Amino acid sequence: MIVSVVGILLLAYLAVVQRHTILVPLTTPGEEPPLLDVAAQVPDGTPAGDGYYVVVALDGQTFAIAEPRYWARNFNYLIMGTERAIMFDAGAGHEDIRPVVDALTDLPITFLPSHFHYDHVGREGAFDHVAVVDLPHVRKQANGNALELTWEQHLGSAEGLEIPTLMVDEWIAPGETIDLGGRTLSLLYTPGHTDNSVSLYDAERKVMFSGDFVTGNLAGAIAPTASLGDYLQSAKKVLRSTDAATIIRGAHGSESGGIPTNDHSDVRDLRDTLIAIRDRKLEGTGTFPITYVINDKMILVAEPRWLQDWTPTYPDEK
Numbered sequence: 001m002i003v004s005v006v007g008i009l010l011l012a013y014l015a016v017v018q019r020h021t022i023l024v025p026l027t028t029p030g031e032e033p034p035l036l037d038v039a040a041q042v043p044d045g046t047p048a049g050d051g052y053y054v055v056v057a058l059d060g061q062t063f064a065i066a067e068p069r070y071w072a073r074n075f076n077y078l079i080m081g082t083e084r085a086i087m088f089d090a091g092a093g094h095e096d097i098r099p100v101v102d103a104l105t106d107l108p109i110t111f112l113p114s115h116f117h118y119d120h121v122g123r124e125g126a127f128d129h130v131a132v133v134d135l136p137h138v139r140k141q142a143n144g145n146a147l148e149l150t151w152e153q154h155l156g157s158a159e160g161l162e163i164p165t166l167m168v169d170e171w172i173a174p175g176e177t178i179d180l181g182g183r184t185l186s187l188l189y190t191p192g193h194t195d196n197s198v199s200l201y202d203a204e205r206k207v208m209f210s211g212d213f214v215t216g217n218l219a220g221a222i223a224p225t226a227s228l229g230d231y232l233q234s235a236k237k238v239l240r241s242t243d244a245a246t247i248i249r250g251a252h253g254s255e256s257g258g259i260p261t262n263d264h265s266d267v268r269d270l271r272d273t274l275i276a277i278r279d280r281k282l283e284g285t286g287t288f289p290i291t292y293v294i295n296d297k298m299i300l301v302a303e304p305r306w307l308q309d310w311t312p313t314y315p316d317e318k
Contacts, residue, residue, distance in 0.1 A: 028158035081180025090122025114211025118156035192231030215250025
């Protein structure tokens with residue numbers, strides 16, 4: 001009897017610890033998904049890449065490269081100065097984004113993923129110069145400049161993608177300024193969705209490119225390495241480090257096709273929601289994931305309270 005109880009408890013423990021390796025195969029196709037037959041197109045966009053991509057000029061030096069036919073409706077950002085350009089995210093790589101980028105600029109391009117999920121790191125080897133956030137736990141797993149991602153970081157088995165190795169040419173520390181020539185960006189470490197998530201802030205233009213930190217109507221903390229403690233710390237940091245008039249451009253659009261857009265008030269509401277969850281003053285709905293209402297246009301999806309992690313990855317950050 002005791003052995004049976006111990007066995008059941010051990011199986012339950014393993015199921016909790018390995019929940020993501022169990023749930024991902026159960027909820028994903030394991031192969032490249034079919035393209036969406038979308039009626040809504042991206043406003044002010046120009047088709048590119050045989051119609052798979054749509055390019056929107058945000059200004060003369062900033063382009064959103066959308067994937068409206070991909071289930072996640074990715075938005076990747078080409079951010080240019082006078083001397084170099086940053087490609088911030090590159091989709092899942094089922095379709096080659098590089099020809100689209102090359103048609104927009106002949107500047108040297110640095111690829112910088114907002115985080116390491118498969119729908120952001122793009123096609124392995126697509127870019128000659130790759131930059132990665134310089135974090136102790138990320139540096140530790142690199143072998144020289146070869147950074148082999150883990151399953152938990154990449155999750156590409158969801159769509160039959162192999163785990164890539166990023167050949168890192170440039171390590172960028174949190175808070176570091178990136179000089180593009182006549183234009184500077186600040187790299188903000190904004191974990192929460194993952195423990196390696198970053199955003200880029202253009203103080204002059206008052207725009208932040210947020211990856212999946214916040215994107216349109218969603219903030220998500222259900223993937224491996226997600227942390228509500230990180231999310232709260234990041235929300236406070238973004239409010240402290242950016243202008244109140246800042247526009248936030250996220251990485252995933254909605255069915256309407258519009259570019260994901262948020263603002264300072266959304267981050268403030270996210271912060272307040274997280275504090276209310278932590279302090280047990282706000283209850284969510286559902287079983288897994290739990291859904292919390294942030295405001296009238298945004299929700300937060302998270303794990304059940306007993307699985308929520310409120311300890312930041314680097315708790316000494318202010």
